[in-house]
Every structure is written in structure tokens, then in C-alpha cells.
Amino acid sequence: xxxxxRPPRLARALVRLRARGGRRSDVEADLQDVYTARVAAxxxxxxxxxxxxxxxxxxxxxxxGTEPGTRGSMRLGQDARDALRLWRARPGLTALAIGTIAxxxxxxxxxxxxxxxxxxKPLPVSExxxxxxxxxxxxxxxxxxxxxxxxxxxxxxxxxxxxxCGYGETWLPVTIRSxxxxxxxxxxxxxxxxxxxxxxxxxxxxxxxDDGPTPAATRRVxxxxxxxxxxxxxxxxxxxxTTVGVAGEPLTIVGVAPESFVGMQIEVAPDLVIxxxxxxxxxxxxxxxxxxxxxxxxLRTGGTAQRAQxxxxxxxxxxxxxxxxxxxxxxxxxQALNRRPIVTAVATGFSFLRPQYQASLRLLTAxxxxxxxxxxxxxxxxxxxxxxxxxxxxxxxxxxxxxxxDLARQIVVESACLAVAGTxxxxxxxxxxxxxxxxxxxxxxxxxxxxxxxDRRVAAASLGLATAMAIVLSLAxxxxxxxxxxxxxxxxxxxxxxxxxRWSEGLLAAQLAVSLMLVIGAGLFVRTLVNLSDTNLGFxxxxxxxxxxxxxxxxxxxxxxxxxxPALLADLSSIPGVRSAALLPALPFGGGTGQSTVTPxxxxxxxxxxxxxxxxxxPAFLALWVCQ
Amino acid sequence: MKGSRLGEFxxxxxxxxxxLRDATYAVPVQAFVERSASRRVTMGAVYAALDRLEAKGFxxxxxxxxxPERGGKRKRLYEITPAGMRTLRDLRRVxxxxxxxxxxxxxx
Numbered sequence: 208x209x210x211x212x213r214p215p216r217l218a219r220a221l222v223r224l225r226a227r228g229g230r231r232s233d234v235e236a237d238l239q240d241v242y243t244a245r246v247a248a249x250x251x252x253x254x255x256x257x258x259x260x261x262x263x264x265x266x267x268x269x270x271x272g273t274e275p276g277t278r279g280s281m282r283l284g285q286d287a288r289d290a291l292r293l294w295r296a297r298p299g300l301t302a303l304a305i306g307t308i309a310x311x312x313x314x315x316x317x318x319x320x321x322x323x324x325x326x327x328k329p330l331p332v333s334e335x336x337x338x339x340x341x342x343x344x345x346x347x348x349x350x351x352x353x354x355x356x357x358x359x360x361x362x363x364x365x366x367x368x369x370x371x372c373g374y375g376e377t378w379l380p381v382t383i384r385s386x387x388x389x390x391x392x393x394x395x396x397x398x399x400x401x402x403x404x405x406x407x408x409x410x411x412x413x414x415x416x417d418d419g420p421t422p423a424a425t426r427r428v429x430x431x432x433x434x435x436x437x438x439x440x441x442x443x444x445x446x447x448x449t450t451v452g453v454a455g456e457p458l459t460i461v462g463v464a465p466e467s468f469v470g471m472q473i474e475v476a477p478d479l480v481i482x483x484x485x486x487x488x489x490x491x492x493x494x495x496x497x498x499x500x501x502x503x504x505x506l507r508t509g510g511t512a513q514r515a516q517x518x519x520x521x522x523x524x525x526x527x528x529x530x531x532x533x534x535x536x537x538x539x540x541x542q543a544l545n546r547r548p549i550v551t552a553v554a555t556g557f558s559f560l561r562p563q564y565q566a567s568l569r570l571l572t573a574x575x576x577x578x579x580x581x582x583x584x585x586x587x588x589x590x591x592x593x594x595x596x597x598x599x600x601x602x603x604x605x606x607x608x609x610x611x612x613d614l615a616r617q618i619v620v621e622s623a624c625l626a627v628a629g630t631x632x633x634x635x636x637x638x639x640x641x642x643x644x645x646x647x648x649x650x651x652x653x654x655x656x657x658x659x660x661x662d663r664r665v666a667a668a669s670l671g672l673a674t675a676m677a678i679v680l681s682l683a684x685x686x687x688x689x690x691x692x693x694x695x696x697x698x699x700x701x702x703x704x705x706x707x708x709r710w711s712e713g714l715l716a717a718q719l720a721v722s723l724m725l726v727i728g729a730g731l732f733v734r735t736l737v738n739l740s741d742t743n744l745g746f747x748x749x750x751x752x753x754x755x756x757x758x759x760x761x762x763x764x765x766x767x768x769x770x771x772x773p774a775l776l777a778d779l780s781s782i783p784g785v786r787s788a789a790l791l792p793a794l795p796f797g798g799g800t801g802q803s804t805v806t807p808x809x810x811x812x813x814x815x816x817x818x819x820x821x822x823x824x825x826p827a828f829l830a831l832w833v834c835q
Numbered sequence: 836m837k838g839s840r841l842g843e844f845x846x847x848x849x850x851x852x853x854x855l856r857d858a859t860y861a862v863p864v865q866a867f868v869e870r871s872a873s874r875r876v877t878m879g880a881v882y883a884a885l886d887r888l889e890a891k892g893f894x895x896x897x898x899x900x901x902x903p904e905r906g907g908k909r910k911r912l913y914e915i916t917p918a919g920m921r922t923l924r925d926l927r928r929v930x931x932x933x934x935x936x937x938x939x940x941x942x943x
Binding site: 241 | 862865877878879905906911
């Protein structure tokens, strides 16, 4: 027995909704016959496409012989067509209404899609909800790296995670055919790709055998990111086996990761993925002490981060006692032993935008939602004005037999159609403007890979919300329209005028109220920005320029810092227009500070003295960095 | 009867009902018109045309008995009426007359 192919469920539901009563049975069976024949002759995709076209054609054409139940949907179709005719008759007003909704819904969708992308969207890996990060945290809450032998011991003892790997990411100079580029590099242990569950596009990915506990035992290999491979190697499939210089270390390319792989950092997809131990020479660490900034793990099926936390806490003290470096002693060793593990879910990956902008984006999304409400109230006011202007036409309809329900339904359908059109335009606006807003959040990072795509659930929710709001807000205009049509024809014109004037005033007041709140909020926001830009930083920031130094690998061997930096400062200061120059490891008010306890030498040591924020700098810093 | 003139698509549909002989239904009509006219035809267009033809009295429809191959559902079967046949012949006669005139080089 051959199974009969079933058309898409949604399309079948639409047919049932449209062709109820006497025609439902034969129309459904006819469409099924056509679908079966097309699947056999042309394949499933073609049949589905044509089926939707057939359903659409049936939906919009009235069927004879349908029972009263079908009239509702037929009337709705007729009302939608009437709405289209009205739009064509008043293109300016229509464009204004659609544009208002498009702007408001577009702004809401941009803010929400950005918030969704940096805070809620899971990583595009298999079963991202199983991914966790394990950190060794001290009493002050600071994260500390884990040595390879600790990772190895952890992997052999624990039972709650199926895969475990070390992870870090950084920017490094990469040399390709004598050209040097600054590239995003993930520094990992060999099980990383097993953890994220992706397969190679070309060649192979890193494997546990590539990785060793020491730099000497680690293979000098690298995996390219798909975009880096296309941009820098023109998508050459023979790239496997060639060499690339990473921080001065020649690494052999063994494969290319697939396009879907974006790494653990959501903002920047890695250009290369390399075993961390290959960087030991570049970073000048001892052969066996190249620690992993993070440890990532995949929970076994049914496991939770809380259970993993509980299991690791039990084994952690003995694990640390065995694996903390023997070279550590005294208080430093005790501090290392006192660290405890923290297991956190990382289904949404790592992000530097998240802590910075999550709260602001939530606020912006709420403001955009409020703006959408304002647009809805404005639309209601517009519909009231239009209903009043259409009074003669509405009276004519009543004279020809239309009921008050018919008139009200037409206004509601028109409002819903405007909301749908406006939201669709807003969707296009959001797709266009989303990347621009993202660029404004962090202009220094080029080629951000944050996934801003507005998925179906967001689009459907926006559409549903805007339509529901439009329907609710159109009830008042619909009621006014029915009053206008039914009473104005009689001798009670004055009553009607009073009635719809009251409604118009009410809507106007509501519009003013919501708009005023928005304006006040925006005003406070602008005032805060002005206050921030006028804040006294304690130094004259006028004419300051910041220049970052990016050292070349192998370019400074045998260099004497005590001679190089003063000479560099002297060269910079001698440039015409530069008054003075200074060196510092991080910009003031730009993060990157350190803390230490400072006590005057004349007083006895005070162990509980509050730490001071310190910043190292070369002479002349307080005068200027590089001053024009 | 709501008018006796036929649009192009109505004419195609009526011809299909005639060509497929008695007791055809919407699915073969759609396939026939699509194949003969070499253009895509939706089921909605066929239903609308058959409804109009029925309203004009050129076809009549009855519901068949339920059949197991259609899951116990019935077909709406159409057959051409004498008025429909007359209209088709009239149309053909008009067209033949015009073509004869064209082929004889007249009418210019």
C-alpha cells in the first residue's frame, strides 16, 4: 500500500477555514488529488508550492454553495480588498500610517533582535544547552587560569561531563606569504571541536592527539575559519599542508572549519584555531605552565550545571593539591588551593557586548515598545478622522443594507491590514538598520559576526502583537463609524457630532499622554549624555590622541626597553605639532586598571588598608599622551 | 441566468468540461486547461469559472457518491447543458466566420 502524501498542515487548515459547509468536503478532496498527482509528477517541493498557490486562490475567491459559516471569511477578504482600495484613494495618508508603524515596529525589532543576539540566542552548535564553562575563582571572585595537568586530571576523574577542553581567545599577528595581519585566534586544547560538535569543511579539525601537556609534545598545526580561508586564501582547497606564521610560530594548516562555526565568542568568529601550547614560545612561559583561561565542558544527557558544580566541588581540593605547581609555595600556594570551581552555562557563548549593553538594550526595547503604543494610538486617531471624513460613504452603505457590524468589521480589518503592512515594512527596516546599530555599539571591531537575523518567532510575535494592538485600538474608531453612519442620516446629527468629538478628544489626550512620556524619557536620556560629555576628568582632554603599539613577532629580539621607549617618546615628541608624549599600558577611564595596597614607608604595614587603583605610566603622562 | 457572454477563461473551462465528456470534476478540468493553454491555472480560478458557468446555466453540477479512493469524500461532477453547447457552437461559428474573412483577404 502506497502512503498518500499529505499537503502542509497549515495549508490544509486554511482550506478547512475557507471552505466550510457544503463545499468543504469536495474542495479538500480535489486539492488532495491535485497534490498527490503533482508529487508523483514533479516532486514534493513543486507540489507544496503549487498547493499553497491553490489554497491562496481558493481563499480569495468566493465559492458558491457554501453554507453561512463561510460568509465570515469571505467578508473578511472583501473587507481587505476594500481597505486596499481605500489606501489607493488616499496614498499620502496611507504612507503616513504605514510609515509610523514601520518606524515604531522597526525600532522595537532592531532593539529586541540585538538584545536577543547578544543575550539569548544560543550558539549555532549541537545541543548548546549542554555547554558549561568551569572557572577557578578566588575569594575576591576573580577568575584564574587552569594548568594543562589540572585539566588532564579533571578530565580523568569527573563523571558529569562527556567532553572537556581548555579554551582561550586573543588577537595575534598572523603572517601569510610575508604579509602580516592581526587576526582573531582561538587557543584551545585538542578536544575543542569534539566539544562544539562540528565537522571539517576541508581537511580535518584539531584532534586530541594534536595536543600535548607541554609545548614540546604539541603538534604545530592550525585550523582556518571559513571566512578567513575565503578572504586570505581565496577558498583554495589545497591550503591543507601549507604553513602560516602565528605570532612568529610556523604552523601547518590541517583544515578549514565550516561556515556555520563561529566559535565561542559571539561577536568575532575566529580566523584561526590553534593548540594553546604552540604559543608558549611567543608568550615566554615555562614549558609546562601554559594555562588555559577557561575550561569548557559538555554535560552528559540529563545533567545540569548545578549537579556538575556539586560534583566538582567535592573533588576540587584534592585535585588542586595534586596539580598546583610545585614551584608555588607559601601564601601563593595557599591562595591557589583556596580557589573553588564555578560552573556556568555558556549556551549563549562569551560576549564582551553583553555585560556592557544588556541593561541598556532592555531599556531601549521597552522604550521602543512604548513608541509602538504611541504609533498605535496615533493610528487610532487617524482612523477616527478618516471615519468622520467617510461619513457620506458610510451612510450610503447603511442605506444599501450594510449593518453596523459590517461597518465596524471593515474599520477593524482596515486597521489590521495597516498594522500588518507597517510591521512588514518595519521588518525590512530592522534588517537594514540592525547592523548599523551594532557598528555603533563597538565601532573598533570590524566584521562583527553577531547573528542579528530576525527569526520566525520574533517576526511572528511582532506581527501578532502589532495586529492585536491595531485591532484593539481600532474598536473606538469602528464604534464612531457606526454611529456616524446610523445616526447622522436621521435627525440626530448634533448628538453624533458630540459623541465622536468626545472620542476624538479622548484619543488625542491618550496620544498626548503616551507621547509626553516618551519625550520626557528621551529628554532625560539626552540630558544624561550631555552630563557625561561635560564630566570633568581631572585633566585637559582637548587635543589628546591615543596611539596603540602592536609589536611585530621576532622584530625586537635583544632589544633594550630602557633605550627603546625613551627613543620612541623622543621621536614622537619631535613630530611637528606634538607638544609632548607619554607611554601607558591602558587609557585613563578606559578600563584595564590594577589594584594594590599602597602604604607610606614611614608608617607600619597595614594589612587591611583599602587598595588603591594604580596606573603605571612614563614621565609626562599627566601632561599629555601625544598632544597636538 | 446572469448574462450569456463568456470570458476567455470561462470558455476554456467550458470547452474542458465538454472535452472531458460527462461527469468530470474540477481536478481533470484544471489539468486539461493547464495542459491545453500551456499556462499555470490555480484551483481557485477553476472553481470560480465553474461557479460562474453554473450561474449562467452553461453547466450543471451534482455530487457523486462517496468513493473509498477519496477517503469517503464525494466529487462535484459537472456536465455541460444544452445552453452551454449552444454557446460554444455560436462562439466557434463567429470565430470561423472571422478567420474565413481573414483568409480570403477581406475585411481590410
